[in-house]
Amino acid sequence: xxxSTTTLTMASLDKxxxxxxxxxxxxxxxxxxxxxxxxxxxxGLTITILVTPKNLPILNPLLSSSPNIHPLVLPFPPHxxxxxxVENVKDIGNHGNLPIINSLSKxxxxxxxxxxSHDNPPVAMISDFFLGWTHHLAKKLxxxxxxxxxxxxxxxxxxxxxxxxxSWIRSQNNNMIVLHDLPNSPTFSWEHLPTLIRAYKExxxxxxxxxxxxxxxxxxxxxVVNTFDALESRYMEYLTKxxxxxxxxGVGPVSLLSGSDPMTRGQSEPGSxxxxxxxxxxxLDGSVVYVCFGSQKFLTSDQMEGLANGxxxxxxxxxxxxxxxxxxxxxxxxxxxxVIKGWAPQVAILSHRAVGGFLSHCGWNSVLExxxxxxxxxxxxxxxxxxxxxRLLVEDHGVAVRVCEGPNTVPDSAELARxxxxxxxxxxxxxxxxxEMKNKAIEALKEGGxxxxxxxxxxxxxxxxxxx
Ligand code: UDP
Numbered sequence: 295x296x297x298s299t300t301t302l303t304m305a306s307l308d309k310x311x312x313x314x315x316x317x318x319x320x321x322x323x324x325x326x327x328x329x330x331x332x333x334x335x336x337x338g339l340t341i342t343i344l345v346t347p348k349n350l351p352i353l354n355p356l357l358s359s360s361p362n363i364h365p366l367v368l369p370f371p372p373h374x375x376x377x378x379x380v381e382n383v384k385d386i387g388n389h390g391n392l393p394i395i396n397s398l399s400k401x402x403x404x405x406x407x408x409x410x411s412h413d414n415p416p417v418a419m420i421s422d423f424f425l426g427w428t429h430h431l432a433k434k435l436x437x438x439x440x441x442x443x444x445x446x447x448x449x450x451x452x453x454x455x456x457x458x459x460x461s462w463i464r465s466q467n468n469n470m471i472v473l474h475d476l477p478n479s480p481t482f483s484w485e486h487l488p489t490l491i492r493a494y495k496e497x498x499x500x501x502x503x504x505x506x507x508x509x510x511x512x513x514x515x516x517x518v519v520n521t522f523d524a525l526e527s528r529y530m531e532y533l534t535k536x537x538x539x540x541x542x543x544g545v546g547p548v549s550l551l552s553g554s555d556p557m558t559r560g561q562s563e564p565g566s567x568x569x570x571x572x573x574x575x576x577x578l579d580g581s582v583v584y585v586c587f588g589s590q591k592f593l594t595s596d597q598m599e600g601l602a603n604g605x606x607x608x609x610x611x612x613x614x615x616x617x618x619x620x621x622x623x624x625x626x627x628x629x630x631x632x633v634i635k636g637w638a639p640q641v642a643i644l645s646h647r648a649v650g651g652f653l654s655h656c657g658w659n660s661v662l663e664x665x666x667x668x669x670x671x672x673x674x675x676x677x678x679x680x681x682x683x684x685r686l687l688v689e690d691h692g693v694a695v696r697v698c699e700g701p702n703t704v705p706d707s708a709e710l711a712r713x714x715x716x717x718x719x720x721x722x723x724x725x726x727x728x729x730e731m732k733n734k735a736i737e738a739l740k741e742g743g744x745x746x747x748x749x750x751x752x753x754x755x756x757x758x759x760x761x762x
Contacts, residue, residue, distance in 0.1 A: 310362070311760025312340045312414050314405075318422035319349045319394060320383035321589035322659050323444045325560045326520050327422060328356055330442065330545065332553040335360040337753045342416065344405070346370035348381035355554045366408060371400035384589045388489065388677060391424065395507070396500045399427050409435055417759040420518065423450070426507025429514040438515040438759060445658045446521045447529035447544065448686050449488065449679040451476050454536065456491040457508040463491060477528040485700075486681035512537065518752060520546035520662065523744040524734035525691070543752045547662035549641060550739050551749075556641040560589075570613060570643060573632045577611050580650030580725075583672065583714060584643050586615035588657040591676060596704045598622030604710030606630060610718050612653075613643060644669055650725070651718050653697065656680040661687065668732030670724045672717050674698040674705075693728045 315331050317324040328343075335341050335356075341363045343353060347370065356363050370381045373393040383390045409415045418438040421428040423445075432439030443450045455473050456463055463471060472481045484492065490508075495501045511517070517537060521544050523530065534542045552559065557568075574582060585605065587593070593601065599622040605612045612631045615638040616623065626633055640660070643649060644667035652664045653672040661683050664671050671694035675684040687694035697713040698705045717724070738745040 310338055310340045311418070311757050312342065312416045313756055314342050314344060314366075314416040314419045316344045316419060316421040316425055316428055317349075317442075318398075318424040318444075319346065319381055320391070321560055322657050323422050323424065324349065324352060324382075326444045326546075326548045326659055327420070327442050328353070328554075329548040329550075329552040330420075330518070330520075331363065332356055332360065333548070333551040333749060334753060334756065335363045336553075337757075338362075339753070339756055340364075340414075342366045344368065344401070346381045348379065352560065355558070359553050368401050368404050368408075371397045373397035387590050387592060391490075392493075392500055392504065395424050395504055398425065399503065402427070402431055405431060406435065418515070418756055423453075423511055424504075424507070426510040427503070429510045432514070440516045440518055441511045441514050443517060443519045445679045446661075446683060446686065447519050447526040447533055449658065449682045450517070450519060451529050451532050452480075452482075452682050453488055453490060453508060454512065454533075456487065457505055460491065460494060460505060461496075463487070464494070464496070475532075477532055480685070482681070486675075486685075488682065489678045516541045516543060516752075516755070518543045518545055520548050520658065522546050522735055522738035524731065524738065525665070526686070540751075543748045545745050545749045545752060547666055547735055547739070547745075549659070549663055549666060550736070552641075556645070557639045559639065559641055560637065570632055570634060570639070571646065574613070574643070574646045574648040577648040579647050580720075581611055581718070582646075582648045583608075583610050583612045583651040583653055583718060584615075584640075584649050584669075585612055585653040586638055586640060586660070587655040587674070587676070588660060591655055591701075592617050593620065593622070594702075594704075595621035597702075599625070600705040600707050600710065602626050602631075603707035604705055604714060607707060607711035608714035608718070609711075610714060611648075613638070613649075615640075641667075651714075653714070656683040656687065656694075658683055662735070665693065665728065665731050665735050668729040670694060670717070670722065670728040672697045672714065676701040691727065691731065693724055693731050695722070695724055 317327040331341055344366045347367055350367055353365055375393045380386050419432050420440045420442050423441050423443045429439045455475055467484055470481050470483055472479050530544050598620055602623060602625045606625050614631050615634045618635050641663055644663055649669055651672050652669050654660045656673050656675045658679055671687055673684040673694045673696045675681045688696055695717050737743050
């Protein structure tokens with residue numbers, strides 16, 4: 295089960311606290327956990343990151359910059375509903391979560407074998423919140439385990455409550471669902487609940503396994519959440535009440551901790567990133583809308599046509615990110631838009647002075663990256679955590695405007711054009727509030743800031759484990 299990379303690196307591990315990091319292979323999960331890992335490694339911890347072979351390239355920047363980070367590469371366990379070679383949700387879309395979560399559970403025994411053959415085995419494990427079964431494994435191995443939430447505290451609270459009360463929630467089908475325990479008792483329509491809760495199928499062993507995993511998350515040593523106080527303090531307080539004092543660490547936005555070059559972040563091979571920057575250089579400050587729906591969403595040709603018409607008719611300039619094989623792009627050749635096929639250097643684009651708005655599905659990483667750039671979001675939530683995130687941005691903080699919603703909605707292009715044009719006008723309060731939130735996010739990670747202190751506390755806790 296160990297390939298040669300693993301065998302070589304095992305010998306070179308030193309006696310610092312050794313931590314096993316187990317990311318879930320979806321870009322929106324793996325990128326932020328690698329950002330956190332970079333921070334831990336620069337603070338003296340020795341890290342092994344568990345990936346399957348197809349996900350190894352995304353570690354390259356980290357491995358070349360941090361001598362105390364090592365890969366553990368285990369073969370991807372096949373699954374009947376996954377085409378061979380698919381090892382990351384980005385290659386199959388959101389419905390790939392269920393089979394990928396289940397297939398990764400087959401790494402249970404190989405991990406035990408690796409652990410037992412190691413002369414300096416990990417003292418703790420940090421695993422993605424989709425991999426809750428690893429907390430049972432950690433108990434078996436006699437080590438601490440921490441859960442990394444690549445989503446925010448509001449979403450974490452909704453999922454935790456939803457999983458604990460799954461039968462009641464499902465019996466509410468078609469009604470508005472009030473989550474009584476949460477701060478301000480938020481109400482969600484069925485369609486706006488996280489996909490995980492809506493898609494769960496009772497008595498289906500694969501779904502039961504996912505549910506067990508989420509419930510097991512509550513039994514681990516601590517939760518590490520990619521968020522900061524000014525954005526989500528009340529939900530962080532709620533989580534702390536659930537888990538216990540000192541057990542929840544709010545360490546975000548972790549993209550600020552990244553050791554990666556923003557031009558190639560999340561990508562194994564550099565592309566044509568400089569072209570978009572040159573194009574943006576020729577545009578006025580705050581005049582461009584950046585449009586990207588994360589790493590998984592594939593729009594139908596009709597949806598893309600509605601979107602492209604809306605963008606063109608809005609009269610604003612835009613950067614549009616599409617998947618390689620996307621149809622519906624016939625209107626985008628007017629010179630108003632710059633189209634990127636494949637992977638965009640999102641963090642670099644958002645921080646360009648010409649970008650004034652981000653038409654986004656509201657995936658949590660996109661949300662935080664937009665906040666860090668001080669860019670207002672034009673929200674089109676579709677699935678997963680996105681409605682919860684959009685509510686936080688629009689209703690709680692006023693840093694975003696809603697322009698569309700739904701995974702299959704074909705936008706009315708005239709309406710979309712009007713909303714985009716109106717949002718991009720100079721005097722929107724959301725723009726100002728987005729800039730204020732940016733300052734708070736940066737403050738959080740400065741020395742003495744909330745997230746910075748939480749990170750210190752987390753590093754200290756991990757380091758102490760190695761000295762017991
Ligand atoms: N991303 C990127 N370029 C792209 C698409 C996505 O850099 O072309 C990055 C983006 O910056 C973010 C992550 O991929 O860090 C996507 O995570 P998010 O939570 O926003 O959405 P998801 O892909 O999970 O739906």
